[in-house]
Amino acid sequence: MIAYDVVYVRADSVDEAVTAWQQAHADGLKPAYLSGGTELLTAARENRNRPDVLVDLKRIGALRSVTESEGTLRVGACVTLTEVVEDGRFGLLSRAAGGIADRSVRNSITIGGNVCGMLPYREALLPFLVADGSATVAGPDGTRSETLEQLFSKRLLLKPGELLVSLSVPSALLRAACWYRRRERDARVDYPLLTLCALAAPGGRRMAVSGAFAYPLRDRPAEAALNGNGSPGERAAAFVAGLPNAIRSDMRAGAGYRRALLLRAVEDAIIELEAGS
Amino acid sequence: MPVSMSQIGRSVRRKDGPDKVRGRVRYTDDIRLPGMLHAALLTSAVAHARIRSIDIEAAAALSGVHGVFTGDHFPFRVGLYLGDKPPLAQEKVRYYGEPVAAVVADDERTALEAVRLISVGYDELPVVRSPREALDHTAPLIHPGMADYVHIPAILPEPGSNVSHRTRIRKGDAEAAFRAADVTVEGEFEFPPGDHVAMEPRVAIAEVRSDGQVVIRTSTQSPYGVRAIMSRCLDIPAGRITIIAGPVGGGFGGKAGIQLEPLAYLLSRSVGGQPVRLANTREQDMVTSPGAPGLQSRVRLAARKDGTITAAQIEFLFDSGGYADYAVNVARAAGYACTGPYNIPNVTADSLSVYTNHPFATAYRGFGHIELSYSIERSLDLLAEELQLDPVELRARNIIRAGHATPSSDVLDENTGDLERCLRRAAAAIEWDAGSRVQVDAHTVRAKGVSCYWKAPAIPTFTDAAATVSFNEDASLNVVTGAVEIGQGIFTGLAQLAAERLGIDTGQVHVVDEVITDRSPHDWTTAASRTLFMAGRAVLSAIDDAVAQIKRVAAAPLRCPEEDLEVHGGRVFIRDVPSQGLPLEEVVLGYVYPNGNAIGGPIIGRGRYIARHLTGIDPDTGQGRPGLEWTLGAEGVEVEVDVRDGRYRVLRCACAMDVGKVINPELARGQVVGAMAMGIGYTTREAFVFDSRERVLNERLRDFKIVRYGEHPRYIVDFVETPQGDGPYDARGLGEQGIVGMPGALASAFSRAVGVQLLRLPITPEYLWSEAHKASGASRSVR
Amino acid sequence: MKRYQGVSEIELHINGRPRRVTIRPGDTLLRTLRETLGLVGTKMGCENGDCGACTVLLDGVPIKSCITLTLDAEGRDVTTIEGLSDSPIQRAFIESYGFQCGFCTPGMILNAHALLQSNPSPGAETVRSWMESNLCRCTGYEPIENAIRMAAGIDSRE
Numbered sequence A: 001m002i003a004y005d006v007v008y009v010r011a012d013s014v015d016e017a018v019t020a021w022q023q024a025h026a027d028g029l030k031p032a033y034l035s036g037g038t039e040l041l042t043a044a045r046e047n048r049n050r051p052d053v054l055v056d057l058k059r060i061g062a063l064r065s066v067t068e069s070e071g072t073l074r075v076g077a078c079v080t081l082t083e084v085v086e087d088g089r090f091g092l093l094s095r096a097a098g099g100i101a102d103r104s105v106r107n108s109i110t111i112g113g114n115v116c117g118m119l120p121y122r123e124a125l126l127p128f129l130v131a132d133g134s135a136t137v138a139g140p141d142g143t144r145s146e147t148l149e150q151l152f153s154k155r156l157l158l159k160p161g162e163l164l165v166s167l168s169v170p171s172a173l174l175r176a177a178c179w180y181r182r183r184e185r186d187a188r189v190d191y192p193l194l195t196l197c198a199l200a201a202p203g204g205r206r207m208a209v210s211g212a213f214a215y216p217l218r219d220r221p222a223e224a225a226l227n228g229n230g231s232p233g234e235r236a237a238a239f240v241a242g243l244p245n246a247i248r249s250d251m252r253a254g255a256g257y258r259r260a261l262l263l264r265a266v267e268d269a270i271i272e273l274e275a276g277s
Numbered sequence B: 001m002p003v004s005m006s007q008i009g010r011s012v013r014r015k016d017g018p019d020k021v022r023g024r025v026r027y028t029d030d031i032r033l034p035g036m037l038h039a040a041l042l043t044s045a046v047a048h049a050r051i052r053s054i055d056i057e058a059a060a061a062l063s064g065v066h067g068v069f070t071g072d073h074f075p076f077r078v079g080l081y082l083g084d085k086p087p088l089a090q091e092k093v094r095y096y097g098e099p100v101a102a103v104v105a106d107d108e109r110t111a112l113e114a115v116r117l118i119s120v121g122y123d124e125l126p127v128v129r130s131p132r133e134a135l136d137h138t139a140p141l142i143h144p145g146m147a148d149y150v151h152i153p154a155i156l157p158e159p160g161s162n163v164s165h166r167t168r169i170r171k172g173d174a175e176a177a178f179r180a181a182d183v184t185v186e187g188e189f190e191f192p193p194g195d196h197v198a199m200e201p202r203v204a205i206a207e208v209r210s211d212g213q214v215v216i217r218t219s220t221q222s223p224y225g226v227r228a229i230m231s232r233c234l235d236i237p238a239g240r241i242t243i244i245a246g247p248v249g250g251g252f253g254g255k256a257g258i259q260l261e262p263l264a265y266l267l268s269r270s271v272g273g274q275p276v277r278l279a280n281t282r283e284q285d286m287v288t289s290p291g292a293p294g295l296q297s298r299v300r301l302a303a304r305k306d307g308t309i310t311a312a313q314i315e316f317l318f319d320s321g322g323y324a325d326y327a328v329n330v331a332r333a334a335g336y337a338c339t340g341p342y343n344i345p346n347v348t349a350d351s352l353s354v355y356t357n358h359p360f361a362t363a364y365r366g367f368g369h370i371e372l373s374y375s376i377e378r379s380l381d382l383l384a385e386e387l388q389l390d391p392v393e394l395r396a397r398n399i400i401r402a403g404h405a406t407p408s409s410d411v412l413d414e415n416t417g418d419l420e421r422c423l424r425r426a427a428a429a430i431e432w433d434a435g436s437r438v439q440v441d442a443h444t445v446r447a448k449g450v451s452c453y454w455k456a457p458a459i460p461t462f463t464d465a466a467a468t469v470s471f472n473e474d475a476s477l478n479v480v481t482g483a484v485e486i487g488q489g490i491f492t493g494l495a496q497l498a499a500e501r502l503g504i505d506t507g508q509v510h511v512v513d514e515v516i517t518d519r520s521p522h523d524w525t526t527a528a529s530r531t532l533f534m535a536g537r538a539v540l541s542a543i544d545d546a547v548a549q550i551k552r553v554a555a556a557p558l559r560c561p562e563e564d565l566e567v568h569g570g571r572v573f574i575r576d577v578p579s580q581g582l583p584l585e586e587v588v589l590g591y592v593y594p595n596g597n598a599i600g601g602p603i604i605g606r607g608r609y610i611a612r613h614l615t616g617i618d619p620d621t622g623q624g625r626p627g628l629e630w631t632l633g634a635e636g637v638e639v640e641v642d643v644r645d646g647r648y649r650v651l652r653c654a655c656a657m658d659v660g661k662v663i664n665p666e667l668a669r670g671q672v673v674g675a676m677a678m679g680i681g682y683t684t685r686e687a688f689v690f691d692s693r694e695r696v697l698n699e700r701l702r703d704f705k706i707v708r709y710g711e712h713p714r715y716i717v718d719f720v721e722t723p724q725g726d727g728p729y730d731a732r733g734l735g736e737q738g739i740v741g742m743p744g745a746l747a748s749a750f751s752r753a754v755g756v757q758l759l760r761l762p763i764t765p766e767y768l769w770s771e772a773h774k775a776s777g778a779s780r781s782v783r
Numbered sequence C: 001m002k003r004y005q006g007v008s009e010i011e012l013h014i015n016g017r018p019r020r021v022t023i024r025p026g027d028t029l030l031r032t033l034r035e036t037l038g039l040v041g042t043k044m045g046c047e048n049g050d051c052g053a054c055t056v057l058l059d060g061v062p063i064k065s066c067i068t069l070t071l072d073a074e075g076r077d078v079t080t081i082e083g084l085s086d087s088p089i090q091r092a093f094i095e096s097y098g099f100q101c102g103f104c105t106p107g108m109i110l111n112a113h114a115l116l117q118s119n120p121s122p123g124a125e126t127v128r129s130w131m132e133s134n135l136c137r138c139t140g141y142e143p144i145e146n147a148i149r150m151a152a153g154i155d156s157r158e
């Protein structure tokens, strides 16, 4: 429940949404785009986030579908996780999305909400990171599409008032060999200690990780180690050593354990991707 | 309707089923009273601090707010046994989540918004992180005013320290036995506090009627306890308080004693008596209201080479958190049951309830017995390892039996269950003899563990129950007791007992499912697994009373002495000429002769029960008879662990319990399985995590995990039936026991899997992984 | 574009019947059902999306009504426990002792009902992936599993 007075705007088009956001902002109010609402509503109940105006994107048809054309698969920002799991065209995304929360919540959580949220995990982004994904965003200055390499660093680099329209990947990579693992503290329905998405692209193996760090991470320089020589264990160790980031320690697990999970996952991924190729 | 089949031992369907599957049961928070106002709490953001200032001005000015209250408004101290807790913090806060201020408003959203506008200034104080730290003479005193607290005589606080109670057990000569021992082992055990996580958060709706009558609807296991404690601590005559307790959405001990009721009442009183609803958020239910105690313990065992245990020296330090609540009595119960179900002739034990700056603790399913059982069962495994004995055989050798004496030197009588049979059956159910540790592949191990447990209700010596029985035109009966339905199916069980006694169908018995303290007869509390036993005895005696009255009335029209009459199957008839009789319809509301003359009148059966032969325990030696009936049992589990990352699955959990007599097999199994499931969570994850200032980090259900669908192992439940002569149809309590042995059995299995004796809880994959890692260097084996 | 501010009246479609309700934009479906419409069979266990006690069906799909705005239900079919009366899953819950305190039961039943509607004979893994959305503290889940198997016509004792 949102206990304070909030304004709700149901946008029918991306333009309407952007305009509504700008209008609220100009009025000195704090607007927020609303998608599945699973994060916004829980945060607002605890006053961790108190937007004044909610601009609901869910009924914008253009954001509600998964389409494939001209060699690109495009996932609309308001497609729910259950829908992408069942769509199945992007196998790695289906698996990563299916690992998040529980099914009833996945019926509400959207791709856009997951990748734009404040949690460190944002697991639905990982498949796009390893598959050279791009994002289309719309804002006061119009619509632009950029690769995640440009648009993502720790978080999506949206300008004020911009919203995510869709995420896309080249169709060519949809069928590339991939590997997924998620590890929790104990119960399956929990935030991940580690989620690893790996992909064997023609140019080499890539990996993106959630849970181990304070944000989803794909580090291209470190990936060189994955494709080098040495046993899978040695390569895994070199890859992890090459990551420039500190491994997280929190109430769920210590950094040592997370590191062990990560090392093993990377090693297993290398072994299995090699066996598959 | 006569029935030939006995109602006892049958899985009669639950009477509350049709309403529960349609969502039509009315829990307390489903009630909306006309004119009801809503309260919201501001809780402490720190664990230990002096309150410097509270600014309520902005909150009070908000439109729709009826009042904002702080500790100064309510100069009372409330406590179950020891009056140590102000309804809202006064001067100090003693744990993270303690209520500091309350708002009453027209609706909940206004109350919540007003709470946000209150600002509190804290001067933080050093925190006490554990009971052992609390005992250090340099530790800050959490209750410097303890000497002035009112308490019942059985509770022994130690002013000038952080000890709110100490039970001493001195039986035999432990020191001498240790000197003479072939071997001794010693272990230290530890786990943090946790929570019940009943699915229904606590709620109370209080009003003060114009004539001064205080009426409180509340999700409670203890309607009469609430009445008594409110009367005592808030100075209201007991007759001016009415408590209404409907069905409860899970209790597990967390809704026993006194909860939100005093504050709800004080708030209502402060706004002119209008009904005020005070409902916990989930987070408040976790930390603001009490949870399960933590423990630090130390056990030493002395034994002969053959495994016979000769003595035990035991120390239990219960982490009661900021207030004492039930923890003082939990420590007492753990004290007099300290050895677990083993015959140990020489025992020295000190069981303490100790203040810390953690959320406070109350009764939790098992009531101190999980904690003691974990400490003892782990110690037995240490002893088995030391002596290279089979853990099952070591237990069998030391099992307590009729004729043996408990730590309080109470000699067990013929009603004592057959624990050895339980142990053998639990071990057989998990195929203990087929190998207690099996290497499945290079990194996967399957391992088993067993434990024995006991538990008697921890109750006052005068614990009671009562029942009335009245009849309807169709001769069906209305049974009224003071027992609360908390999920255990008590009304179905009581109906079965009543139906059996009258030889009728359970459907003919209506058990009134709401307790109203000014019309339902007194009942101590729905807790301690004693309700079927005691309320059951009361119901049976009420039926007997009604039957005697039926015979008295029927004797005249049937023209025979009362002694010749029998009541069964809906008729009263002459025993040796069964064809001569009357349907009960013609008797229970009065018999009417053909000419119109009437005799008798409505029959009302009255029944009551009070515990037999209980005594207090001696403050210096703990000797006495505190336990009514001991339920004994054993558990066996099998786990599979991947030693590379500590991930595990619980494969099988078996429980064999001597319950005297199974009244309803499915209900009984449900209680045991539910308790075992809770035991898995308790062992593996259910613990608060604190930051360096003892603030709880996992107060949300997102972070505090309980067992989920799909994690459940195969459950095997086996009942042994050694009659409890004084129980209703020979039955004894079974509601809590299934959890008691689980941490011991699981820890044993996990220890065997990773090759290290695990001494603390929770046993997470990370803990297993790190211990397995250490062990792979040392390469030890755990038998 | 539609804008809601302050108090407004909207129409919901609940258990097959239209209902006009007065809401604020920040109201969750859970609060509207319980507090405005008196449909208190939907339970509040955490208001955080974690327990599943508040589960209802939106166009037949189980969602957690505590983290769903009432406005999201506008123009869609809402099914609450009051909308089921004698479904196979309800009967199976009674016969299998699939509840104790009953607090999780409405949410459990709606979720299981939706599962069986979409997949009349689900495999164990599918059942798990749906039912792990709901917490039960009393039963240990075993009898709930039995109830689902019974309603799906799968022999419940192995």
Ligand SMILES: Cc1cc2nc3c(=O)[nH]c(=O)nc-3n(C[C@H](O)[C@H](O)[C@H](O)COP(=O)(O)OP(=O)(O)OC[C@H]3O[C@@H](n4cnc5c(N)ncnc54)[C@H](O)[C@@H]3O)c2cc1C
Residues within 6 Å of the ligand: A032, A033, A034, A035, A036, A037, A038, A039, A040, A041, A057, A077, A078, A099, A100, A101, A102, A105, A108, A109, A110, A111, A112, A113, A114, A115, A116, A117, A118, A119, A121, A122, A123, A124, A162, A163, A164, A165, A190, A191, A192, C048, C049, C050, C067
């Ligand atoms: C029970 C439960 C379990 C969970 N477990 C997990 C888990 O295991 N792993 C995990 O990663 N997460 C988990 N979550 C968190 C969940 O991921 C977030 O709540 C969810 O991702 C938010 O998605 P949403 O569509 O509901 O977004 P909303 O709540 O609607 O929005 C979230 C944020 O994103 C912004 N936003 C939404 N859409 C857009 C857009 N198109 N463009 C720009 N900004 C946008 C919003 O303004 C808001 O700030 C869990 C949540 C719950 C309730």
Ligand code: FES
Residues within 6 Å of the ligand: C043, C044, C045, C046, C047, C048, C049, C050, C051, C052, C053, C054, C055, C064, C065, C066, C067
């Ligand atoms: S109340 Fe909605 S999930 Fe718990």
Ligand code: FES
Residues within 6 Å of the ligand: B199, B249, B250, B487, C098, C099, C100, C101, C102, C103, C104, C105, C135, C136, C137, C138, C139
């Ligand atoms: S029956 Fe009580 S929570 Fe499920």
